[in-house]
Amino acid sequence: MADLLNLNRLVYFTTVMETGSFTSAADRLGVAKAVVSHQVGRLEEELGATLLQRTTRRVTPTEDGRLFYDRAMIILREAESAYGEISQAAVEPSGTLRLTAPLDYGTRVVAPVMAAYLKAYPQMRVEAIFDDAVSNLVDEQIDLGIRVGWLADSSNQARRLGTIQQIVVASPAFAADLPADANPNQARSLAWVGNAQLRGVGQWLFSKDGDTVLTELNPVVVCDKSPAAYACVIAGIGLGIFPDYAVDEDIVGGRLVRIFAQWTLPTGGIHAVFPPARFRPAKVRAFVELLAAAERKRARGVARG
Amino acid sequence: MADLLNLNRLVYFTTVMETGSFTSAADRLGVAKAVVSHQVGRLEEELGATLLQRTTRRVTPTEDGRLFYDRAMIILREAESAYGEISQAAVEPSGTLRLTAPLDYGTRVVAPVMAAYLKAYPQMRVEAIFDDAVSNLVDEQIDLGIRVGWLADSSNQARRLGTIQQIVVASPAFAADLPADANPNQARSLAWVGNAQLRGVGQWLFSKDGDTVLTELNPVVVCDKSPAAYACVIAGIGLGIFPDYAVDEDIVGGRLVRIFAQWTLPTGGIHAVFPPARFRPAKVRAFVELLAAAERKRARGVARG
DNA sequence: TAAACTGTCTGATTTAATCAGACAAAAGCA
DNA sequence: TGCTTTTGTCTGATTAAATCAGACAGTTTA
Structure with missing residues (x-):
């Protein structure tokens, strides 16, 4: 089933529909016009139907073509929105942040940062698990863990936020x-x-x-x-x-x-540890930034005191 | 814009979500599991976000992943339906058939065939242009032209249906x-x-x-x-x-x-001529079949008389 | 009639997809 | 604890696809 439809060809077809010619579609897409011709041809082959009637001078959509164009546009718009939503999620925090931290550090340091975080990103929700027990980030679906002291396992990625005395x-x-x-x-x-x-x-x-x-x-x-x-x-x-x-x-x-x-x-370290992932969601990055800033500020206070 | 999203990767991701593992997803898709891993990885790269957290043992969707899965399924369902609709239109007549025929041949032969056609395919609509003038199939968006006598231009595809005396x-x-x-x-x-x-x-x-x-x-x-x-x-x-x-x-x-x-x-020929197209819609093929049958029947009648 | 432009075709090239196999990590089993 | 199985990923080689530049025939315009 997957082999029969190549969704990437939709954009070639819709661009031809919109520009009214293969040449200008190729222009807009920034490819050789032979590519547009080939891709639309393959699409028609996959569908087993002719979408565009082409003479050397004019391109006219068939009834199937007009019908399919509407459907294709819905798909492409939907795809663009889906991609945009997720890609933006990598930039703008959204959803729920699940974090864990030691109880005392959580109450003293993390809680105020949470307040600042929620103020900066009101659309966010935070689930905090304050517990000295070291939990498995993946099993518990935790986005961010804060570990104080010395890191035991290191299968997770970590970032040092500060030092404790x-x-x-x-x-x-x-x-x-x-x-x-x-x-x-x-x-x-x-x-x-x-x-x-x-x-x-x-x-x-x-x-x-x-x-x-x-x-x-x-x-x-x-x-x-x-x-x-x-x-x-x-x-x-x-x-x-x-x-x-x-x-x-x-x-x-x-x-x-x-x-x-x-x-x-x-001295021990204060670490933010993350579940293994290639890309870090914005919601996590944003929180870690705030926490690191709070740590820096606290370090200055300790130095003075 | 087109370069940034490769819609074909969606099916790899959704299959992993549904099967819960890369291996079984590869099984279902009939590809090597390295392919699934690679394709999902590229998808995440394109999105700039991690969709699945993978340990060597368990695959867990991230929040982005769950979100994106819903969107992806909408897209895939929509695509499947769009492809199916058009592909079926290539099998089952649908829409409107625009045809042209000479006035006398139209009234004598085509009209009865139209009646049989509409009876066989009640969902169809027919627009008949009975005129001796030879019109341009592409410009007039005509699906089927019937020409009696001798074909002049041959830029269109044609099929001989019968002979006239x-x-x-x-x-x-x-x-x-x-x-x-x-x-x-x-x-x-x-x-x-x-x-x-x-x-x-x-x-x-x-x-x-x-x-x-x-x-x-x-x-x-x-x-x-x-x-x-x-x-x-x-x-x-x-x-x-x-x-x-x-x-x-x-x-x-x-x-x-x-x-x-x-x-x-x-003797002259009776020809069905078609606009240049790689694939002939079912609505056209069905009509031509009926017309050819009528021509054969008429030929027998002429021979007897 | 010449020039410009259309969509398609061709062969070569580049890119992407794919595969089979190896691998380390983790879980289950003894 | 060792051993096996299973996980997802990686590697290099192979195959398929996409792409390009250029040529082409047909059509329109000047």
Whole structure:
């Protein structure tokens, strides 16, 4: 069935109908006139009917030809619109954006970006899956995943949006009990709140001016959800390690105090990962741009703070 | 514009959507799966958008893909219907048949065939142009021309349907005044009614058993329309030469008498001529078949009579 | 009558489509 | 964990299609 009709020939025929001659049709299409003659001939052959009566001087459509022209124009217009719609979708965001992000990063960073995104593209809809669990982008039909930390699998394409800093914090009350010269070397003897979601729960590499201290922590509490661990730290259970975006506000607000401020922990990355696809829809590209801008802005804020 | 969209690729994409895999789509289409992969890839390239997310195991349509599938199906259905309609028109008569025929042949032979044609194909419409004038088939958009006598131009395609016999007739009263042994040698001295439409008004070649007589006639009246000349002969003005189909009835009815019955004049042909076209519509073919059948039947009748 | 223009044809060339087979990745099975 | 099967894609060679430039006969115009 597919072999019998070659839809590409329609445009040759309709152009001849519109221009009234093979020569001018060839002109308009930018091909040799022999091509138009050949293609229309093949079309007639496929249909088993004559569409155009041609003398050396004049081209006249047959009844079939007039009939078929109307049908062909509907097809071509429909095709043009379909192609245009999709091609434009590659330029102008449309439809629904499904994204996933870690819960804390989602609430702190992604949510505001979503607001900006929806304001910029009011026709869009967003489905956000905020979960620390790493889900399969293809199975879940997710357009965009945001991963914080270190990328595990790399079958997906990814783009680095920014950097996160791991920060050791404690509640002001807990911090007050610490010795003034506290440093990572005493880490094992302190009370920690562990976060099962973050990699390296077991060992942490502190560094400061070339010195490095690799130490194991001794969590008195381990939570499998970041917000829960965070709440434990706020409550003064112990020290916690969290990404900068999670603690910024509470440090500024005085609800948390930074510990070991002179020391740094390994930095992680903030990545946008995409399902395997040759072309990225505009809706995804637009969101990633906004998110990257927010990340840049946040990085400047962290640098200042 | 034409270069940017290759409509033939649509069927590859839609088949993948329907079968859910490139392999089974290739199966259904009867091509190598590499072809499906390549064609869908090119389609996505043309659109600048990804339609299908493919892992090695599963094919999932993107939102664009689902959107485009609906559009593509509309296009393909429309195309199939358009092709089918025209192709069927090449098989089943439809539309309007425009034909032209000489006035007398039209009224005597074509009109009854038209009745049979419309009975066989009630959906058809016929526009008949009965006129001895030879009209241009292309300019007048005529599907079928019927020419009696000798074909002049041959830029059109033609098919011979039958033979006409030129017959010398006179009214019974006029015939009664003729000598019993009248023969073509005395033709110049007799009163003739000329018909400007028929070729050879000036000279006629009579033959009988090998003998031939080439003689000029001496018309006392020349008419430019066959029916007029015919009426003159009926009225007893003189001898006339008419095709067999025109005089058969009146000879049987006794209103005319055949003269020089032993002699024959050059036979002419009855031709169906068609505008230049590669394929002949079914509506034309069907009519010509009926006409040819009528001609064969008439030929048998003439032979008997 | 000459010149311009029509649609078609021809042979050569270029481009696209296609195939068979190989391949890595993923899923199912042992 | 290995092994097999199945997935979509890739590769190089082959085949088919499209295309072009130029020639041609028929028609119209000047």
